[in-house]
Amino acid sequence: MPRTEEQNQQIRDERQEQILQAALKVFARRGMAAAKISDIAAEAGFSHGLVYHYFKSKEEIFSTLVKKALQGSTLVIQYAQQQEGSPLQQLRWMTNMILQNISGEGAYLFLIMMQAFTSDAIPEEVKQMMDDGLAFSAIKATLPLIQAGQQAGEIMPDDPVKLAVLYYSLIQGLAISKIQWKDCPMPDADMVLRVLKAK
Amino acid sequence: MPRTEEQNQQIRDERQEQILQAALKVFARRGMAAAKISDIAAEAGFSHGLVYHYFKSKEEIFSTLVKKALQGSTLVIQYAQQQEGSPLQQLRWMTNMILQNISGEGAYLFLIMMQAFTSDAIPEEVKQMMDDGLAFSAIKATLPLIQAGQQAGEIMPDDPVKLAVLYYSLIQGLAISKIQWKDCPMPDADMVLRVLKAK
DNA sequence: GTCTATAAATCGATAGAC
DNA sequence: GTCTATCGATTTATAGAC
Numbered sequence A, B: 001m002p003r004t005e006e007q008n009q010q011i012r013d014e015r016q017e018q019i020l021q022a023a024l025k026v027f028a029r030r031g032m033a034a035a036k037i038s039d040i041a042a043e044a045g046f047s048h049g050l051v052y053h054y055f056k057s058k059e060e061i062f063s064t065l066v067k068k069a070l071q072g073s074t075l076v077i078q079y080a081q082q083q084e085g086s087p088l089q090q091l092r093w094m095t096n097m098i099l100q101n102i103s104g105e106g107a108y109l110f111l112i113m114m115q116a117f118t119s120d121a122i123p124e125e126v127k128q129m130m131d132d133g134l135a136f137s138a139i140k141a142t143l144p145l146i147q148a149g150q151q152a153g154e155i156m157p158d159d160p161v162k163l164a165v166l167y168y169s170l171i172q173g174l175a176i177s178k179i180q181w182k183d184c185p186m187p188d189a190d191m192v193l194r195v196l197k198a199k
Numbered sequence C: 001g002t003c004t005a006t007a008a009a010t011c012g013a014t015a016g017a018c
Numbered sequence D: 001g002t003c004t005a006t007c008g009a010t011t012t013a014t015a016g017a018c
Helices: A005-034 A037-044 A048-054 A058-082 A087-118 A124-134 A137-151 A160-180 A189-195 B005-034 B037-044 B048-054 B058-082 B087-118 B124-134 B137-151 B160-180 B189-193
Strands: none
Touching: A005 A037, A005 A048, A005 A058, A005 A087, A005 B005, A037 A048, A058 A087, A058 A124, A058 A137, A087 A124, A087 A137, A087 A160, A087 A189, A087 B005, A087 B160, A137 A160, A160 A189, A160 B087, A160 B160, A160 B189, A189 B160, B005 B037, B005 B048, B005 B058, B005 B087, B037 B048, B058 B087, B058 B124, B058 B137, B087 B124, B087 B137, B087 B160, B087 B189, B137 B160, B160 B189
16 A cells, blocks of 8 residues: 555655754764764664755755754744843843753754854855854844843943843853753853843 | 075974964864865965875874863963962953953864864864863863852852853853954953852 | 665875975 | 875765665
8 A cells, every 4th residue: 555645745754854853963063074974864764865865965954954043043032022021031031041942952053053153164055144144143133132121221331242242152152061061060041141230 | 505404493393383373274164074184285385295294194283283272271270370369360360361362363272172072073082182181171270269269259159160161151152253253342351250250 | 765886076195206 | 395196085976776
């Protein structure tokens, strides 16, 4: 009895997701360039031929992951601004979400994004995504939140861009620390927000 | 007229340093795996054959750079503890040194170290260096400073390890931000130390 | 849909000329 | 000391069998 088209579609979706999950781990651990298609295939439990059945190239897999990571990070900021409460409370909500994310598999996505930002050895399409302003969108999108907090006297009066850099540097650094040292003690949101809060 | 042995030695030292400088840039930009020997040779202005005349392999070049980076970072901590003043003042001195370093070429060394920490695709010798405790030596070496500061009431009372993680995460994140965004506004030492200071 | 065999290209490393 | 030519291994990507 042959499979229905519906079942085939389900298999395809499943495989695609399995490959992406496997690729995320391999890319994070070995980097885009050092990651071999055979590594990804082995991690997912398939032959390397199958990977090429679902993705045109290694670059396409990497691009897909970066896209997902960027979308995810902009979403968190949007949700934060829809939360109730003062700007500082919104920032606290967002920080909590991010810290929670970092503690799980989410740290890998941070590493992928960082590779995309710092490495030259990435697909042209990914470079494009970075240049198109999506790159600093996180900082830009957070500026209104910071400025509102400053007017409310909750956040220290200083260059908002500098404060945003400070904040995201800490977040990014924590994600890396978590990967470097799996059981490292993680600070809570309020400790992170000390870099922003008014005295 | 043939060169004297002295002149030859000088040429060798010079070439070795030129290759290391070029390799630092290439490794930081492309990662250990993606970096090609021909890239390094081109950056230094030599043929790829000459690189192999001075280094046994690509791995050896990478290991040499990681070693230098690790030595440098432990040195700063040692010097900091020899500075006069309170623990917080010593930390401020150290933070200033690091921030100054990051603003220049030093950021590349941070990236190299981070690759060494996070990537699986690195030489066995380098992994050894990390495992041998040199890895978290920065955090360990800073603990006395933090604890002294807590007793003096200058630093907030909390798990010293957690505070060290917070501090170094921020430092590391700032180094990465600086590479991602060459002209990003950098905070001063006191802004960084807000994550440690007592209220 | 999945696998194995294979082509094509890339790159680390060496040998030998100058 | 420096360069060019070349080997050998690895890896991406494809073709074709099941």
